[in-house]
Each structure stands twice: as C-alpha cells, then as structure tokens.
Amino acid sequence: QTVVTQEPSFSVSPGGTVTLTCGLSSGSVSTSYSPSWYQQTPGQAPRTLIYSTNTRSSGVPDRFSGSILANKAALTITGAQADDESDYYCVLYMGSGIWVFGGGTKLTVL
Amino acid sequence: EVQLLESGGGLVQSGGSLRLSCAASGFRFSSYGMTWVRQAPGKGLEWVSCISGSGGSTFYADSVKGRFTISRDNSKNTLYLQMNGLRGEDTAVYYCAMHEGQYTHSPMAQHWGQGCLVTVSS
Numbered sequence: 001q002t003v004v005t006q007e008p009s010f011s012v013s014p015g016g017t018v019t020l021t022c023g024l025s026s027g028s029v030s031t032s033y034s035p036s037w038y039q040q041t042p043g044q045a046p047r048t049l050i051y052s053t054n055t056r057s058s059g060v061p062d063r064f065s066g067s068i069l070a071n072k073a074a075l076t077i078t079g080a081q082a083d084d085e086s087d088y089y090c091v092l093y094m095g096s097g098i099w100v101f102g103g104g105t106k107l108t109v110l
Numbered sequence: 111e112v113q114l115l116e117s118g119g120g121l122v123q124s125g126g127s128l129r130l131s132c133a134a135s136g137f138r139f140s141s142y143g144m145t146w147v148r149q150a151p152g153k154g155l156e157w158v159s160c161i162s163g164s165g166g167s168t169f170y171a172d173s174v175k176g177r178f179t180i181s182r183d184n185s186k187n188t189l190y191l192q193m194n195g196l197r198g199e200d201t202a203v204y205y206c207a208m209h210e211g212q213y214t215h216s217p218m219a220q221h222w223g224q225g226c227l228v229t230v231s232s
Contacts, residue, residue, distance in 0.1 A: 034215070034217045036217055036218060036219070038155070040155075045205060045222045045223065045224050045225050046147075046155065046205070046222055047222075048219060048220045048221070048222070051210060051217040051218070051219075051220060052210070052217045055217075057220050058220065087154075089154060089155050091155075091157065091218065093215055093217075095215075096169070097160060097167065097168075097169025097214045097215070098157075098169060098171070099145070099157040099160065099218065100157060101147075101154060101155045101156060101157055102154075103154050104154040104155070
C-alpha cells in the first residue's frame with residue numbers, strides 16, 4: 001500500500017522561507033494526484049490553504065504557495081510568521097475514489 | 111456563506127452503531143461531492159469516505175469498508191455516515207468536508223465542518 005510521506009517536523013525563523021513536501025513511498029507526485037494542503041492548530045478544524053496543486057483557498061495570504069518540486073508536492077511559506085506555527089497536512093488522490101493524507105508536518109517558528 | 115455542521119457524535123460501546131449527520135448550507139449541495147475525514151486523539155488526519163454529488167458513487171478507506179456507509183439526502187442538504195461495528199480505533203473527531211465539484215475526484219476541500227467527537231468504549 002502506497003504511503004504519503006511528509007517531514008515529521010520542520011523549523012523556520014521568523015521572516016524566513018520554508019518548503020514542506022508531500023511525496024509517495026513509491027513513485028512520483030504529479031498534478032494528477034490533485035494535492036491539497038491544510039493547516040491545523042490544536043483543537044481546531046483544518047483550514048484549507050492550497051488545492052489542485054497550486055490554487056490558493058479563499059482568504060489565504062499569497063505568502064503560501066503550492067507547486068510540484070522534484071517529484072513531490074510542495075508547500076512554500078515565505079516570510080514566516082509566529083502564527084504559522086501549526087501542523088500541516090497534505091492529501092493526494094490515489095484514483096478509484098481513494099484519497100490518502102500524509103502524516104503531517106509540525107512546523108515550529110523560532 | 112458555506113456552512114457545514116456535524117452532529118450525532120457521542121459515546122458508544124464497542125460493537126455499537128452511530129449515525130453522523132452533516133447539515134450543509136450556503137451552496138447548491140447536490141452539485142458537490144462530500145467527504146468524511148477523521149482524526150484520532152493526538153493523531154493525524156485520515157480520509158474515511160466520499161460520495162459524489164448525485165450520491166451515485168461512494169468510496170471507503172479500507173479501515174472502514176464493510177462497516178461504515180456514507181449517504182446523502184440532497185432534498186435535506188444533509189450528508190450522513192452510518193457507522194456499525196464500532197471499534198476503539200474508530201474513536202476520533204469526524205469532520206465533513208466538501209469537494210470543489212460534483213465528482214469524488216474533484217479537489218478536496220475548501221470548506222470543513224467543525225467536527226464532532228465519537229468515542230468508542232470497550
């Protein structure tokens with residue numbers, strides 16, 4: 001069974017840039033996997049940041065961007081702020097109606 | 111404004127059943143696929159099931175296949191998840207979410223509910 005992989009944790013300095021990735025245990029991610037990215041803080045529902053690889057959800061600032069980099073889906077945050085400290089999840093469409101989330105990345109801003 | 115409101119969660123014994131509902135408003139419900147996602151305490155997000163806008167196509171994660179049934183009543187703008195044979199590992203917050211189109215392969219999901227807690231006791 002294919003596993004969706006994410007970095008367990010990442011750290012970025014305030015004002016810095018960080019790229020989180022979403023890959024496959026076997027194979028490459030392409031736009032056909034329709035990657036989406038979500039931000040979640042403890043006790044809150046997920047918030048959609050990016051869908052369809054690079055479409056920003058309504059109200060999401062443009063310092064969040066999505067792309068495909070080196071066969072993985074990528075979420076880049078530029079000018080990181082303290083309130084970006086959250087858990088970030090990606091999801092990929094595997095075909096035949098099946099979606100799979102990655103394990104999530106805990107982002108620390110310090 | 112799009113709103114999704116889950117209900118029906120609670121405490122149930124292992125082997126029991128529960129039906130979750132997700133009341134939708136602010137959009138043409140029948141035109142959008144819908145999904146259930148869950149999150150066990152302290153764990154990540156897990157996709158559970160999805161259904162097309164018409165209700166004609168349904169899909170399930172292996173972990174719930176044969177035990178859970180997703181359905182929708184487009185006349186009531188409501189999504190359901192019937193959960194049977196509940197196990198301890200089904201304990202989670204369950205979220206409903208909408209896809210960006212009527213098909214289950216349409217991107218997910220720009221709008222989420224606030225979630226409801228299901229606790230399965232042994």
